[in-house]
Amino acid sequence: MKTVRAFLVGVALIGLGLLLVGLRVNPYAYFAGYVVLQYVIIATAWNVLGGYAGYVNFGTPAFFALGAYTAIFLIEAFGAPLPVLILAGGLVAGLLGLGIGYLTLRLKGVFFSIATFALSVVLQTLIINWDYVGGAKGYTLIRPPAPFFGSWAILLFMVMVGLAVVTVLVARSVERSWIGRGLAALRDNEEAAECMGVPTLRLKLFATTLSGFFLGVAGAPFPYYVTYVEPSSAFDLNYAVNALAMPMIGGTTTWIGPVIGAVLLGTAQQVATVTISSELNLLIVGVVLVLFVVLAPEGIVGLVRRLRHR
Amino acid sequence: MFSWDLLANAIVAGILLGGFYAAVSLGVSLTFGLLDVVNIAHPAFVILGAYVAYMMNSSFGLDPILTGVLFTPLFYAVGAGVYRIYYSSFERRGEESLRGLVFFFGLLFIIEVALSLKYGVDYRMVEAAYIGKSIDLGGVGIAFRLLVPCVVGLAMTLALYLFLSRTFYGRAVMGVSQDQVALRLMGANPVRIKTIAFGIGIAAASLSGALLITISPVVPSTDRDYIGRVFAITVLGGLGSIGGTLVASIILGVAESLMATLFGPSWSLAVSFGILLLALAVRPAGLFGR
Numbered sequence: 001m002k003t004v005r006a007f008l009v010g011v012a013l014i015g016l017g018l019l020l021v022g023l024r025v026n027p028y029a030y031f032a033g034y035v036v037l038q039y040v041i042i043a044t045a046w047n048v049l050g051g052y053a054g055y056v057n058f059g060t061p062a063f064f065a066l067g068a069y070t071a072i073f074l075i076e077a078f079g080a081p082l083p084v085l086i087l088a089g090g091l092v093a094g095l096l097g098l099g100i101g102y103l104t105l106r107l108k109g110v111f112f113s114i115a116t117f118a119l120s121v122v123l124q125t126l127i128i129n130w131d132y133v134g135g136a137k138g139y140t141l142i143r144p145p146a147p148f149f150g151s152w153a154i155l156l157f158m159v160m161v162g163l164a165v166v167t168v169l170v171a172r173s174v175e176r177s178w179i180g181r182g183l184a185a186l187r188d189n190e191e192a193a194e195c196m197g198v199p200t201l202r203l204k205l206f207a208t209t210l211s212g213f214f215l216g217v218a219g220a221p222f223p224y225y226v227t228y229v230e231p232s233s234a235f236d237l238n239y240a241v242n243a244l245a246m247p248m249i250g251g252t253t254t255w256i257g258p259v260i261g262a263v264l265l266g267t268a269q270q271v272a273t274v275t276i277s278s279e280l281n282l283l284i285v286g287v288v289l290v291l292f293v294v295l296a297p298e299g300i301v302g303l304v305r306r307l308r309h310r
Numbered sequence: 311m312f313s314w315d316l317l318a319n320a321i322v323a324g325i326l327l328g329g330f331y332a333a334v335s336l337g338v339s340l341t342f343g344l345l346d347v348v349n350i351a352h353p354a355f356v357i358l359g360a361y362v363a364y365m366m367n368s369s370f371g372l373d374p375i376l377t378g379v380l381f382t383p384l385f386y387a388v389g390a391g392v393y394r395i396y397y398s399s400f401e402r403r404g405e406e407s408l409r410g411l412v413f414f415f416g417l418l419f420i421i422e423v424a425l426s427l428k429y430g431v432d433y434r435m436v437e438a439a440y441i442g443k444s445i446d447l448g449g450v451g452i453a454f455r456l457l458v459p460c461v462v463g464l465a466m467t468l469a470l471y472l473f474l475s476r477t478f479y480g481r482a483v484m485g486v487s488q489d490q491v492a493l494r495l496m497g498a499n500p501v502r503i504k505t506i507a508f509g510i511g512i513a514a515a516s517l518s519g520a521l522l523i524t525i526s527p528v529v530p531s532t533d534r535d536y537i538g539r540v541f542a543i544t545v546l547g548g549l550g551s552i553g554g555t556l557v558a559s560i561i562l563g564v565a566e567s568l569m570a571t572l573f574g575p576s577w578s579l580a581v582s583f584g585i586l587l588l589a590l591a592v593r594p595a596g597l598f599g600r
Contacts (some may be wrong), residue, residue, distance in 0.1 A: 056411055056412065058415070103590075103591070106590070106591060107590055107591075109408070110348045110411060111590055113411055114350075114537075114541050114586070114590070115586070115587060115590050117537060117538070118538050118541075118542075118583040118586045118590075119583075121534070121535075121579060121580070121583045122580050122583045122584060122587065125576065125577065125579055125583075126580075128576055237419070237531075237534065241415070241419050244412055244415065245416070248412060279423060279426060279427050280427065282419070282423045283420065283423045283427065285419070286416050286417075286419040286420035287416075287420060289416040289419075290413060290416035290417060290420065293399075293409050293412050293413045293416065294395070294399040294413065297409055
């Protein structure tokens with residue numbers, strides 16, 4: 001029953017998105033909304049691995065950019081349409097996720113995090129030296145006229161609404177299934193979980209692949225959104241920091257945590273970019289992240305819970 | 311196309327670079343290798359040291375390396391303060407691994423963004439009499455801007471080695487990672503020892519920042535390149551081994567220099583991260599692991 005209800009809420013949210021499209025508010029709202037929703041996907045996807053399984057991934061930009069560059073490659077080679085790009089971007093990034101899943105066999109905790117960061121830099125170096133997808137110069141996409149809604153900003157916003165709803169629903173069902181419980185067990189104590197018969201390797205592979213898949217999905221529409229992609233924008237360190245900060249602020253153990261964090265922090269950043277400056281808003285992200293980690297390690301969800309139990 | 315001169319020059323430059331890399335990595339060997347504190351913000355403190363050197367050089371014409379030495383007490387205090395926050399927020403609660411990592415990652419980000427707010431994203435450099443000069447040894451040129459940092463880096467390595475092996479506090483630092491109870495019985499407070507060691511680590515970072523800006527111009531985001539380098543060196547050298555750090559630094563310096571000469575500079579960054587991934591996958595204990 002609960003799953004049905006969650007599904008209905010998801011459908012209602014997509015309907016709400018359509019309503020927003022129908023209202024034709026200030027076009028900037030769609031533009032900014034896209035970014036916030038993109039962060040909902042990124043934070044939720046990161047949290048599948050980082051929050052549920054406890055493996056902190058610093059390499060978010062690698063997966064995001066892999067989604068974006070898979071899309072660029074397919075546009076350049078076959079002129080593939082957007083749905084194909086999203087699926088392919090997700091699959092390729094998911095494969096990379098599977099790869100880092102096998103890395104967890106040897107690398108635990110801190111070493112895993114450093115290795116994922118290293119992965120991101122190695123991948124960026126490869127892309128910089130690969131001229132077919134633009135190399136260091138970057139890639140400029142000339143968009144055809146938007147097939148629906150009459151504008152790309154609105155179309156992409158709607159695409160992101162749909163993707164975000166799907167991502168969150170999947171993360172929620174993973175969390176509530178035996179997989180989620182298994183991941184929580186291995187997060188708390190991997191050896192103990194293994195001894196109790198939890199198939200830790202298979203679960204970790206599942207988590208890294210799924211996390212990678214959705215990070216790639218978030219990146220695939222990126223070329224259409226910005227129309228000009230260069231390695232430094234696709235591999236931006238901001239993605240790594242935001243992917244960490246948003247679930248940490250919201251709360252990492254439940255699906256709603258990353259959503260709350262992404263909406264709050266994402267919106268705050270969009271407002272700050274317009275009203276103050278984009279550099280300063282990054283500073284805010286960093287400071288908020290450190291404050292939350294030090295003062296409220298359980299995030300907003302944890303704070304609310306503590307207030308309720310009082 | 312290929313010439314022995316070019317190769318010899320690349321190797322000599324690599325060895326000199328290695329001496330400097332050792333200086334950058336010493337602090338991480340100390341904090342990560344011996345204290346098990348994953349100070350991923352270390353490179354950010356290196357860049358902070360570089361900007362202090364730049365500031366003193368451009369306003370007062372002070373020598374960058376002299377500035378680096380003069381500012382070590384300040385950075386020692388900063389490092390000690392950071393460790394105190396880290397200790398009371400994470401280590402005491404037994405939550406150091408993941409949240410502590412995120413804490414340092416946030417710190418790195420804050421320092422980087424604050425520097426780019428203050429100084430912008432233009433390349434900054436320093437001026438000193440020896441920068442730009444070089445001596446020629448039979449076809450192999452040795453640039454002073456590389457030689458001086460290498461010598462200072464070697465001196466730092468030696469000093470840290472002597473500190474750890476000859477002094478009471480140094481031995482206490484070596485002991486704190488192995489047996490805290492035994493250390494308490496010796497009359498030393500583990501937290502205080504760790505605070506001292508962490509302060510030294512950050513002070514070494516700031517001094518190596520002064521060396522960095524002597525070698526090449528710096529932007530706030532340079533720290534990202536050094537995350538891979540310092541951790542590659544620390545892991546390859548075997549966590550906490552000072553001699554291993556020096557050997558790994560020279561290996562990395564030569565490998566990068568050769569890569570830059572043979573394939574172009576845009577590939578040289580991949581070397582350090584490649585070595586890091588390889589070392590982590592094949593032998594996480596490093597060359598001189600405990």
